[in-house]
Amino acid sequence: MKRNGMLPWVCLTLGAASLFLGGCKSTVHVTDSAESGTQQLLMNSSADAVICSFDFSPLANRLCFLDTTGLGNANTGYLPYRIREQMGSFGVLLAETRDEAEVIVEAGLAAYGTDSRRDTLGITDVNQLPDIYLCVDNVQYGVAKLSLFAREKKTGAVIWHSGIMRADSYQDIRKVLGTGPRYTGTIQHSGTRVGR
Template sequence: MKNQWKHRIVCLALGTATLVFGGCRSTVRVTDSAESGTQQLLMNSSADAVICSFDFTLLADRRCYLDTTGLGKANSGYLTYRLREQMGSFGVRLSETRDDAEVIVEAGLAAYGTDSRRDTVGITDVDRLPDLYLCVDDVQYGVAKLSLFAREKETGLVIWHSGAMRADSYQDIRKVLGSGPYYTGTIQHSGTRVGH
């Protein structure tokens, strides 16, 4: 009977110590797609910011065809859609073919991608010791740089130029003393919306 009480007290003490001193861990699942959701959000957030800065007022009421050859691999999908949407919001009459247009708008993409940086504070790369991180700061950046110009189809005369425009986006993921991750930045990560 005495041994049972000792066993129960030891189990209770170990259970309490586990609850008090035990840590927790949060992980973000990385997908197998060519670009993660975060990368796509960063790139498209930058593209949105750049495209919103274009003023197509001088092309209002003109029948324009958007030539996306200069967008390279990104010449279909979201970038093209957003450029056409922005043109339409300024009253540009969008043409589906070159033949029907009086003005050709050419788009050029200089940069469209992501970069990342990791800073760590703690004990790392020491023989026979495990890595011990006090703080980990992961930052991902998205960048988009676009330029547009418009020319009359018949004469080739350039009648409008946007200049090279650039916008950046970022996401900062920080862990401090085992707590976190804490998200900040220009995009909202899905990890911050779990349970909402």
């Protein structure tokens, strides 16, 4: 009688033990884009800053076509879109084709990319000892260097030049004594927005 009364408790104990000791396994498949989100934010932040520095007011009310050949691999997508948007905000009339334009605006991209740097303070590269980091500082940089000029289509005369403009962006990810990561910089990282 006593043994039968113990049976439910034994089953419950074994079930709980198998639950805690056996653990559980979850598999999540994650795919990444060719360029990370942070890399894209850094590059586009630099592009936004440099394009906002252009003053297209001398071309206001002129029918202009933007030649993006000099943008290289970035001649489609966000960069030419932002240049056209900036032109339009200064009253420039945007031509759909080169043939209908009276002015050709040529864009040249000298630099558009990212770099990174990692600094560590602690015990590293010691045989038979695990790495111990007191401080880890990861910094990523984005840079955009751009120049534009405009010429009359008929005469070829240069009527406007932007000058060479450059803008940088950065993100600093720091861990100190096991705390962090702490994000600072010109972009807001998604890690700081989790749960919002």
